[in-house]
Amino acid sequence: MDEQGWQAKSIEILTEIKAWRQAHPTATFVDIEEQVHRRLMELEAHVL
Template sequence: MDEAMEKRWRELSEEVLSGMKEWRLAHPKATLREIEEAASERMSRLEAQLVQGTALASSQRKWSQLPEEEQPRCRVCELLLRERGEHARKLQGKGGKEITLKRQYGTCPLCGVGLFPPG
């Protein structure tokens, strides 16, 4: 993980804490369920950034630079994939927040099956 990513995570953590404090001041009679929902909404933003940042730090992001035995293979033919450039994929995190992953995309040289490696 790089320092910029850690700094962003700290900033988001502070936003969660200060946001909850402000929310509570604005909602002094909130029920426990309302408090949980407000906390969950704020935490889901932080969670999405933690998941995205951690995934982007994965060695699988640039798999063509890995030793051959660690590179992804076709699930059908079991051949090493051919790198087809870096692609972005937008996913929905557990809390409903968008997570964008950039990975090298690969295709099988024999059957053409494509793979956007996980991790």
């Protein structure tokens, strides 16, 4: 994946996280952390 692909994937992940946060305004810190971790694992998979 080239640099432009990394940037696009990063933006996609951040957008998903923001949308999830808006849909779950009362989420606990643990819930938020879990969602962030889950999505960052997607980016990690692309790196590997």
